[in-house]
Amino acid sequence: MISTQKRPTWQFLNQSTGGRVFITPLEGEAFGLSVDNVVAACRSQEKIGEFTEQVRDLLDRMDKWLRERASEIHRAYFGLEPDGAVVAVVRRDKKFNPDFETALSELDLSIAEDPAFSLMTLRVFALPFCPDETVASFVKYTHSWPGPHAQE
């Protein structure tokens, strides 16, 4: 017996052939896109999920690293800026510390080398002890360690 249920109709688009697609959304005005842009938009959508996962993993990785050096660190701040993620680590001390700087470079390199962070572009730097207002001029942060409730 042949099912009478209506099957979805596939529209086949071949990127190598090119062409344009005209879309009428439920909300807003209709718009046209090249097939290349349709492909890019679909790929971005796929990557957003992966990127979100990588941000979560990065926060976990930073959390672990910061905990190991809790005695030296006052707070750390994370922000996502147009050119990538930024982490500012504020030390308890006011003075430049070459060993701490070297350890931070090693952390930065290890994250860059880790395929689990393939979509992340990261910049990390240390600041000497300073208040939140000062940090805000270096990074527009959305997350900080320790969390507000864990503050001393």
Add this chain to the structure above:
Amino acid sequence: MSSEAEHIAIANRNQAVLEYLLHDPATCAEWVAVVAFYKALHVVEAIFSRDSTIGHIHNHHTRLDKLKREKQYKKLFSSYRVLWSAAIVARYLEDRSPTTGAGAGRLYSRFQDYMPIADLRPMLLDQFLASFERDAATFLTPSCGGLSLYAPANAQLRQSVSGQASRTGTGI
């Protein structure tokens, strides 16, 4: 796009400024950190100008990213990042605490509060600029592409003592 020679010429001018500033670091410690970083930046650009897969880079973030992601340049990253970070503090660290009233008392009145003059050469330049240049030299044309290398304080001291010794005919 600038060539290796053009970037090295700028790096050498920065080296000349660095030497000038180091005569009186107490007056301008923050500028020592800034000039040291910009010297390193032009050395990186000189190296990248020789690499057709990279070429010229327009911003700090991308330059740092290239250094840490391109296998051959990784060894430059660690010291370059520290010079970059110290220059950021030198340019932008500003204490906005009140100068009068209750709770007054700034953490930073000058860059020296972060990097004392006595630490400037041994902890920043001798450790990170000298090591950066040593590693960078291998990527430049022979004779470091004509780069004037920073001489660590202890090397200068050795040179000066050795110069005196040869003039007086005494060994060291």
